[in-house]
Amino acid sequence: MKKIIPILLAVFVMSCQGNAQKDQEKDQQKKEEFEVSKTDEQWKAELSDAEYKVLRKAATEPSFSSPLNDIEEQGTFVCAACGNELYKTEHKFMSGTGWPSFDRPIKGGVAYGTDSKLGYQRNEVHCARCGGHLGHVFEDGPKETTGKRHCINGIAMDFEPEEK
Template sequence: MKKILPFLLAVFIISCQGNAQKDQKEGKEKQEEFEVSKTEEEWKAELTDAEYRVLRKAATEPSFSSPLNDIKEPGTFVCAACGNELYETEHKFMSGTGWPSFDRAIEGGVAYGTDSKLGYQRNEVHCARCGGHLGHVFDDGPRETTGKRHCINGIAMDFEPKEK
């Protein structure tokens, strides 16, 4: 037993040093592949500082700061980075949180992941085309529809009114 214990300990330590850990130690993060893929320098050149912080660095804009909160006219909310269609006005609702809120996304418009930045796991929403961070999804939306609240940073979107 005394000879097996050091062997098992060595195997355990080696197995904990996989490629994911090595990449993180070297400052590399695994990048997902998206239809629109640019370097950080390209994103910085194309986006405003605020858009870059939210879309590329997953920051959160201040609550009640987005002019998109007040939009009620028919139209489509698109990704500010790549123009991908994300949400329709008809699925927008006033959540009282200070961020544009929707009970559902346009099919195929968003992708989902998780983050634990606040010490607990949250469902994160990304643009399915460029991977830009949009916000989070919570289970406290309108019960009469989906029960979901897509809490989205207004700075991450542009609004395109429906043509009359």
Template sequence: MNRLFLLVFLSFSLISCNGNAQKSEKKNSENYEVSKTEEEWKEILTPQEYAVLREAGTERPFSSELNDIKEPGTFVCAACGNELYRTKHKFMSGTGWPSFDRAIEGGVAYGSDTKLGYQRDEVHCARCGGHLGHVFNDGPQETTGKRHCINGIAMDFEPEEEK
């Protein structure tokens, strides 16, 4: 019974995250430094990246290779290269998505969605408006108390250059 409940819950969670949150941003895409038509985004993004970044989708938990990255570096937007997060603010949340206790100042913007029946704080790239994930108040209490739960497919990793 517990397996069935978990399967139904995960299925609902993944489906419900593929909503209309990006529609208002698509209409206001000119508010971002990087602005492209949906056709242009489809040309430069993979179908999976497009589903998350432009349609507010959610990747499967534990599917991102970025979950295991611990080396120093910067996580950047997969759509525009904007710097979003640093490895030093990453932590293992056990949720299945890369998690950070804070973003790089000016790297992300925030909105809200109610697709699951309650309000959540949504995280977007401040440069192109791409959907990244959500912020929750269950992060490490010894730092910010925040958990930026971010889709790995929405980011690329740039290792810190050795000097």
């Protein structure tokens, strides 16, 4: 029994180091994939606390908290971190979920991944230019268009009205 405890302890320590190293490699790989790449300290200095938590740490803002929910005027929703064009008002719809919802992005504006934070896989949406977390895509959008619902954190975007 005395021999088993040190062996188990060594296996545990090695597995922890392996996971930390994998996380660092994943973070490094993610930085290299995007046109806009900054250190964590740079993002913290440039973004508000709420923006940082959502865009860089994949948090979710409270539902019905974003003023972008109510925008109906024509324009473009851009990434709050890097200004990349993400969505057009013409593809926005009221989903009743409490987050700005779109049936499609601007071509090339977003990229996709998966997350399993809730114990099951979800389709994550992030900015194609800086990798900032935007929200998720669900298959319960308007059937008459794409059938998709891009459920996006308002804090992750800014709105630029169309010039008249």
